[in-house]
Amino acid sequence: MKRVISYDIMNDRRRNRIFKMLKDYGRWVQYSLFEIDCDEKRWIELEHRLFALLDKEEDSLCIYHLCHSCQGKTYYKGESSGEGVKESDHIL
Numbered sequence: 001m002k003r004v005i006s007y008d009i010m011n012d013r014r015r016n017r018i019f020k021m022l023k024d025y026g027r028w029v030q031y032s033l034f035e036i037d038c039d040e041k042r043w044i045e046l047e048h049r050l051f052a053l054l055d056k057e058e059d060s061l062c063i064y065h066l067c068h069s070c071q072g073k074t075y076y077k078g079e080s081s082g083e084g085v086k087e088s089d090h091i092l
Contacts, residue, residue: 002037002066004029005050010058018053021046 005022009015009032022028025046026036036046054061 001040001043002035003043004064004066005034005036006062006064007032008060009054011055014053014055014059018050021049021053 005026007015007018009018022034022036025038025042026034029035036043038046050061
C-alpha cells in the first residue's frame with residue numbers, strides 16, 4: 001500500500017535522522033513529504049522507528065493511506081518529484 005508522510009520536526013538533528021530514515025523507505029517528493037510504497041511488514045518496522053524518534057510535545061507527523069483508486073489519480077506537475085530539491089535544502 002502506498003502512504004504519504006508529511007512531517008514538521010522542530011529539532012534539526014531529529015529532523016535529519018527522520019529524513020535519512022524515510023529516504024531508505026520511500027521517495028522524497030518535497031521538503032517534508034515522502035511517498036512510501038511497501039508491504040505491511042516493512043511499514044510496521046518504519047512506523048515503530050519513526051514513532052521512537054518523534055518528540056510528542058514538539059513534532060507532528062501526518063500519514064495518508066492511499067487506496068488503489070486514489071493512487072491511480074495521483075499526478076505530478078513541475079518540480080514536485082523532489083528532483084529539483086537539493087538534499088542539503090531539507091533543513092530550513
